[in-house]
Amino acid sequence: MALSSPPMRVSCGPTPAAATTRSNNNNKNNNFLCSHALDAVHIRRAAELADKSAGFTSPHPNFGCVIATQSGKVAGEGFLYAQGTRPAEVLAAEAAGNFSRRGTAYLNMEPGDCHGDHAAVSALVQAGIERVVIGLRHPLQHLRGNSIRALRSEGLQVHVLGEDLNGKLIEEARKSCLLVNAPLICRAASRVPFSVLKYAMTLDGKIAASSGHASWISSRTSRNRVFELRGRSDAVIVGGNTVRRDNPRLTARHGGGHMPMRIVMSQTLDLPEEANLWDFSDVSTIVVTQRGARKRFQKFLASKGVEVVEFDILNPREVMEYFHDRGYLSVLWECGGTLAAAAISSGVIHKVFAFVAPKIIGGKNAPTPVGELGMVEMSQALDLIDVCYEQVGPDMLISGFLQPIPDATPVIPSVDETYEIDPTVTPYESRIIFFYKTWDPYGAFSNFSPHAIKMPDASGDYATWLSVEHYYQKFVGVDDPVARDGVENIKSAKSPEEAARIGRSMQRQQPDLVRSDWESVKIEVMYRALKCKFSIYPHLNSMLLSTAGSVLVEASPHDLFWGGGRDGEGLNYLGRLLMQLRSEFLGESHTSS
Numbered sequence: 001m002a003l004s005s006p007p008m009r010v011s012c013g014p015t016p017a018a019a020t021t022r023s024n025n026n027n028k029n030n031n032f033l034c035s036h037a038l039d040a041v042h043i044r045r046a047a048e049l050a051d052k053s054a055g056f057t058s059p060h061p062n063f064g065c066v067i068a069t070q071s072g073k074v075a076g077e078g079f080l081y082a083q084g085t086r087p088a089e090v091l092a093a094e095a096a097g098n099f100s101r102r103g104t105a106y107l108n109m110e111p112g113d114c115h116g117d118h119a120a121v122s123a124l125v126q127a128g129i130e131r132v133v134i135g136l137r138h139p140l141q142h143l144r145g146n147s148i149r150a151l152r153s154e155g156l157q158v159h160v161l162g163e164d165l166n167g168k169l170i171e172e173a174r175k176s177c178l179l180v181n182a183p184l185i186c187r188a189a190s191r192v193p194f195s196v197l198k199y200a201m202t203l204d205g206k207i208a209a210s211s212g213h214a215s216w217i218s219s220r221t222s223r224n225r226v227f228e229l230r231g232r233s234d235a236v237i238v239g240g241n242t243v244r245r246d247n248p249r250l251t252a253r254h255g256g257g258h259m260p261m262r263i264v265m266s267q268t269l270d271l272p273e274e275a276n277l278w279d280f281s282d283v284s285t286i287v288v289t290q291r292g293a294r295k296r297f298q299k300f301l302a303s304k305g306v307e308v309v310e311f312d313i314l315n316p317r318e319v320m321e322y323f324h325d326r327g328y329l330s331v332l333w334e335c336g337g338t339l340a341a342a343a344i345s346s347g348v349i350h351k352v353f354a355f356v357a358p359k360i361i362g363g364k365n366a367p368t369p370v371g372e373l374g375m376v377e378m379s380q381a382l383d384l385i386d387v388c389y390e391q392v393g394p395d396m397l398i399s400g401f402l403q404p405i406p407d408a409t410p411v412i413p414s415v416d417e418t419y420e421i422d423p424t425v426t427p428y429e430s431r432i433i434f435f436y437k438t439w440d441p442y443g444a445f446s447n448f449s450p451h452a453i454k455m456p457d458a459s460g461d462y463a464t465w466l467s468v469e470h471y472y473q474k475f476v477g478v479d480d481p482v483a484r485d486g487v488e489n490i491k492s493a494k495s496p497e498e499a500a501r502i503g504r505s506m507q508r509q510q511p512d513l514v515r516s517d518w519e520s521v522k523i524e525v526m527y528r529a530l531k532c533k534f535s536i537y538p539h540l541n542s543m544l545l546s547t548a549g550s551v552l553v554e555a556s557p558h559d560l561f562w563g564g565g566r567d568g569e570g571l572n573y574l575g576r577l578l579m580q581l582r583s584e585f586l587g588e589s590h591t592s593s
């Protein structure tokens, strides 16, 4: 569905009369500012359009497209209605018709050319679009940059916010693009569904009376808003006690919206036989529980059609990882304070929506929105980020993020450092090659790869070390018989894994045996070992050189110094050293040729 809207009027730059009194240079600057302001307006509109289908596109992104004529007027709009429907760009181009010739297309996100489907790119090319402005690159690694490259190779000018366009207005517009696809971006980075904790509380901070009665704290208008929030989610989750206490329905009743699944988390499985959640007329329910809990009740639930999933350890993280693997994009937590505290503690909650009603209920033991977090000083309190305040009927809605929306796909090292480490790498456009296990396509880059090196030992004599891991030792040169034995044990370990294991356990048991200058020399030690490895094996050298232009990342989720970490939080020093070596080898081969 494409909408037509009146042409945008943006006030920017001087009046014609004023303009004549200024220099050409100033005019150029003003035009630049003017186009930036216009770009920001249209990108924000594209994000607004994309948001119209929140909940329906899951687990795919929300896409919106605005096509503006050469003079900056809106000619056509479109958004992706649901997964598998016609792309936003196709709809916008159709709506704009001939007005799109030489126009500019504004996309909140780079299209994902899924499985070779180039419909979005083709629509823009065929419509005669001259320039494309993109709010965000695609956050998924395998799709990132593909459509941008395709558009550029067709001769279209492509400007990406934050890369080719900068400034305050542009930054704000980029933020709106991040917000509209926050679930996808957060999910991709944290490997759990985007989780929102929502609650309604009285002005004195209670989510129920001390009797447990809670209907209702917030107004009807606020509760309608909650139906919308449910409609944007793949699932709504509550704890066993909320089921016992409230007998909730947890359906989205705002009309025509997407209906989320319902999830109950209960350790005891001490749940009522009669409950609205076992009524499947609108949508079904999944109960997650502790392995072995009330087997007979499990059978009873199964007979009602309720899916029961058992966990060895029932905690919010395990449960969310499970639903991530089942493809869930976003989950709304509507539980009480007990489960909310467990979810916050395990780091799965990304965003909070708190409806505050102007009423006071009191009660020393009345439940509060978040139970025990183990904090004792106010300085430990979790600060919300990007906080919004909105009046909803008589209530106040306060929302904000508990974790920042992550950089979609971190380039490690950062964009600024990349050029210094290896000038062949172009920030943004570079491919990232991950390696970790030795059987990975680039597994030979791992220190566990079975490639022996010849390097001097403590006495300066050259010795053979079965792998880089055998050589990289913290105890070399320490004047202690235990350290000397340790060095020999690691050196003669049967495998790199065994060498690493012995080293780790020695360090745990006798940290005083680690050489005192280790922290200041370890990068140099590793660099020398890698230089040897990639010099003496020609096929490893060619493999390294063949990756020129790509960012190399050791995908270790545990080692945050040598590896890139699970979510890009690691420093990736192994990858950095390999890129540095690659650049040196390439430099040498250029000077020798």
Ligand SMILES: NC(=O)C1=CN([C@@H]2O[C@H](COP(=O)(O)OP(=O)(O)OC[C@H]3O[C@@H](n4cnc5c(N)ncnc54)[C@H](OP(=O)(O)O)[C@@H]3O)[C@@H](O)[C@H]2O)C=CC1
Residues within 6 Å of the ligand: 198, 199, 200, 201, 206, 207, 208, 211, 212, 213, 214, 217, 238, 239, 240, 241, 242, 243, 245, 246, 265, 266, 267, 268, 269, 270, 271, 314, 315, 316, 334, 335, 336, 337, 338, 339, 340, 342, 367
């Ligand atoms: N105003 C509002 O927005 C809301 C108010 N409420 C009110 O809150 C009260 C209920 O609060 P509360 O008891 O905190 O309810 P919760 O929804 O937090 O339920 C707690 C239960 O969650 C289950 N659970 C499963 N795994 C875990 C885990 N790892 N950690 C903690 N709990 C787990 C347990 O169920 P089991 O015992 O079955 O094993 C536990 O008893 C009610 O009065 C209700 O009306 C509830 C939701 C929203």
Ligand SMILES: Nc1c(N[C@@H]2O[C@H](COP(=O)(O)O)[C@@H](O)[C@H]2O)[nH]c(=O)[nH]c1=O
Residues within 6 Å of the ligand: 199, 200, 214, 215, 216, 217, 218, 222, 223, 226, 238, 242, 246, 247, 248, 249, 250, 251, 334, 335, 355
């Ligand atoms: N009391 C309370 C809320 N309570 C939440 O809503 C659930 C009931 O949903 P349903 O049965 O679908 O209407 C309940 O179990 C609890 O999770 N929500 C609010 O927005 N405002 C309120 O005042």
